[in-house]
Amino acid sequence: MNTILILLPLVLTILFSLATVPILVWMERRIAALIQDRLGPNRCNINGIRLGGIIQSVADMMKLVLKEEFLPSHIKNKFYYLVAPSIAFMSAFLTFMVIPYADNVTINDKTYYMQALPTDLGVLWFLAFAGLGVYGIILGGWASHNKYAILGAMRATAQVIGYEVAMGLSLVSMLITYGTINLNEMVIYQSQSFFIIPAWGIVLQPVATIIFIITAFAETNRAPFDAAEGESEIVAGYHTEYGAMKFGLFFVAEYIAMAASGALIVTIFLGGYQLPYLSTTELINNFELVLWLIIAFATVTSLMFLKWVKKHNILAMSGLNETKVYTTIIIGFTIFAIIVMSYYALGLGEASKIGVMLLQFAVFTVKLFFLHFVFIWVRWTLPRFRYDQTQKLGWNILLPLSLANIFITAIVVVGVNYGN
Amino acid sequence: MGIKVVKRHGGTFLEKMYLHAVFGGMKTTLKHFTTNLSDASNIPTICYPEEMPRDITPRYRGVHRLTHRKEDNSIACVACFMCATACPANCIDIVAIAREDNVDEKMPQRFNIDLLECVFCGYCVEACPCDAIRMDSGIFSVIGDKREDFIYNKEKLLSIKGISKEEYSLAK
Numbered sequence: 105m106n107t108i109l110i111l112l113p114l115v116l117t118i119l120f121s122l123a124t125v126p127i128l129v130w131m132e133r134r135i136a137a138l139i140q141d142r143l144g145p146n147r148c149n150i151n152g153i154r155l156g157g158i159i160q161s162v163a164d165m166m167k168l169v170l171k172e173e174f175l176p177s178h179i180k181n182k183f184y185y186l187v188a189p190s191i192a193f194m195s196a197f198l199t200f201m202v203i204p205y206a207d208n209v210t211i212n213d214k215t216y217y218m219q220a221l222p223t224d225l226g227v228l229w230f231l232a233f234a235g236l237g238v239y240g241i242i243l244g245g246w247a248s249h250n251k252y253a254i255l256g257a258m259r260a261t262a263q264v265i266g267y268e269v270a271m272g273l274s275l276v277s278m279l280i281t282y283g284t285i286n287l288n289e290m291v292i293y294q295s296q297s298f299f300i301i302p303a304w305g306i307v308l309q310p311v312a313t314i315i316f317i318i319t320a321f322a323e324t325n326r327a328p329f330d331a332a333e334g335e336s337e338i339v340a341g342y343h344t345e346y347g348a349m350k351f352g353l354f355f356v357a358e359y360i361a362m363a364a365s366g367a368l369i370v371t372i373f374l375g376g377y378q379l380p381y382l383s384t385t386e387l388i389n390n391f392e393l394v395l396w397l398i399i400a401f402a403t404v405t406s407l408m409f410l411k412w413v414k415k416h417n418i419l420a421m422s423g424l425n426e427t428k429v430y431t432t433i434i435i436g437f438t439i440f441a442i443i444v445m446s447y448y449a450l451g452l453g454e455a456s457k458i459g460v461m462l463l464q465f466a467v468f469t470v471k472l473f474f475l476h477f478v479f480i481w482v483r484w485t486l487p488r489f490r491y492d493q494t495q496k497l498g499w500n501i502l503l504p505l506s507l508a509n510i511f512i513t514a515i516v517v518v519g520v521n522y523g524n
Numbered sequence: 525m526g527i528k529v530v531k532r533h534g535g536t537f538l539e540k541m542y543l544h545a546v547f548g549g550m551k552t553t554l555k556h557f558t559t560n561l562s563d564a565s566n567i568p569t570i571c572y573p574e575e576m577p578r579d580i581t582p583r584y585r586g587v588h589r590l591t592h593r594k595e596d597n598s599i600a601c602v603a604c605f606m607c608a609t610a611c612p613a614n615c616i617d618i619v620a621i622a623r624e625d626n627v628d629e630k631m632p633q634r635f636n637i638d639l640l641e642c643v644f645c646g647y648c649v650e651a652c653p654c655d656a657i658r659m660d661s662g663i664f665s666v667i668g669d670k671r672e673d674f675i676y677n678k679e680k681l682l683s684i685k686g687i688s689k690e691e692y693s694l695a696k
Contacts, residue, residue, distance in 0.1 A: 138560040139553045143569045314543070416564050419574040485553045486546060 109216040117220040121200045121360045126161040128359045139484045152424040171348035184247035189353035192240025196357040199233040199364035202226040204288040206464035207384040226287035238264040241342045248345035256341025260332035266498035271319035273506035274312040277513040291376030295383040302380040305373035311509045313373045320365040327483035366475035377464035391456035406438045580662045582688035585646045587663040589684035591693040600693035601656035603632040607648035615641035635678040654695040662687040
């Protein structure tokens with residue numbers, strides 16, 4: 105139990121960053137398709153099981169891994185050329201380490217942190233590594249010895265410099281509001297209520313939320329701020345000269361960076377792993393009721409999902425009968441979950457703490473995937489900003505706005521503290 | 525004709541904020557997403573081999589067919605070579621013989637269409653004086669393992685059914 109609880113956040117970090125990439129690629133494609141009135145990839149299957157198209161992204165990953173690793177002959181510094189994608193990948197991956205997935209669990213007077221890296225410097229760690237990611241892009245663009253690549257890298261650099269400032273400043277106003285830089289304490293702060301609405305960051309600081317979300321888009325080089333790989337002007341930008349898994353690392357790094365930004369937005373602005381109105385202690389005390397609600401919710405959603413599958417899975421593939429397999433799995437899993445949960449619901453103890461922890465993981469995952477959806481949704485709605493517009497927005501609008509926000513926040517916080 | 529004054533957008537504070545327009549656009553795309561997710565049957569995409577195109581009409585120029593006479597169900601073609609002459613791709617190969625059954629003077633002994641050469645222009649159909657060749661079969665994909673599979677002979681062409689109401693040749 106001890107080892108499991110210590111290793112759990114590490115495993116979750118790997119799951120949330122690496123294992124979600126095929127799911128994110130799948131989400132990107134299917135959501136893009138549905139927004140544009142298309143179907144998206146739905147053919148690739150393993151013995152008739154398609155999982156709604158997720159198999160396609162697995163096949164794409166396998167293709168990238170198995171492709172020939174070539175080195176363009178004009179590249180002089182092979183070391184820098186090869187190390188660039190790893191830097192981009194590594195820094196995106198490390199950004200995830202400080203995110204709290206659930207509240208600290210105390211079992212037998214021992215506290216387990218549900219962060220892979222339980223440090224007080226959570227926000228600073230995030231800013232440091234999110235900024236470091238662009239070094240991989242610069243190095244890749246420069247080492248490629250290609251004009252398009254350098255142009256793309258330069259664009260990425262200028263953009264990150266411009267938006268890093270606004271991002272940091274919008275975070276400062278959040279730090280003033282919460283009075284801490286520990287991410288877990290920020291989430292605990294958000295479990296309070298502000299009048300009758302939950303005191304999430306988005307309610308307390310809407311301006312900072314908008315600034316942070318915009319800068320997070322720019323920071324991860326995602327649309328509408330993906331001028332760094334603007335294929336209409338500069339081929340593929342910084343990864344023009346990269347192929348096979350070297351390109352794959354850049355590609356995965358972009359998605360992990362997006363996942364990490366999404367996780368930080370969830371943690372700081374959307375209440376992290378908290379359910380609205382329910383703090384951790386309240387959940388532990390009323391765990392029985394919560395479990396029955398979960399059971400009802402699981403039953404209803406799986407029934408609705410089955411109905412949806414039956415309606416939409418009309419074209420049969422060769423191999424196993426997909427609808428039947430899904431139905432069996434979902435019904436079996438729901439019955440199993442209900443049995444396990446009602447077993448716990450009838451006999452409580454230390455189990456309720458673990459149960460609440462798992463519930464908080466689930467809440468965090470749902471919020472994170474909602475943020476992923478927003479990232480993808482924005483990408484397929486907004487056209488790319490022109491390069492000068494990006495700079496103008498960053499320096500002329502977001503920077504003064506975030507500074508003004510800090511002043512107002514500071515005045516309000518000082519005023520409230522003085523009043524008390 | 526007076527001068528039409530076009531209203532310029534983008535000047536007001538609300539429009540300069542961008543966010544209003546951004547949320548408007550996101551609302552539009554979300555509407556598309558939710559309607560398509562809840563009912564995918566509105567999506568015009570056709571899952572081709574399982575689902576066939578729904579817009580094939582009798583006027584669609586598909587694979588050719590040779591029609592029959594209504595009276596005795598014999599071949600309507602009189603081997604006049606009009607189609608072969610009109611064909612820009614030279615894909616029609618006809619050998620004529622005399623007709624012994626007193627229905628008409630001539631009929632094709634051999635009538636081969638090489639579908640690998642054919643450009644599906646429909647000139648043969650327009651040239652035919654007897655309504656003997658038609659392209660109303662609705663067949664849009666021709667599959668074969670070797671080149672010979674794509675040369676359709678007289679028997680094959682006669683056996684293809686049309687999707688229009690007129691089954692027989694309309695020639696008097």
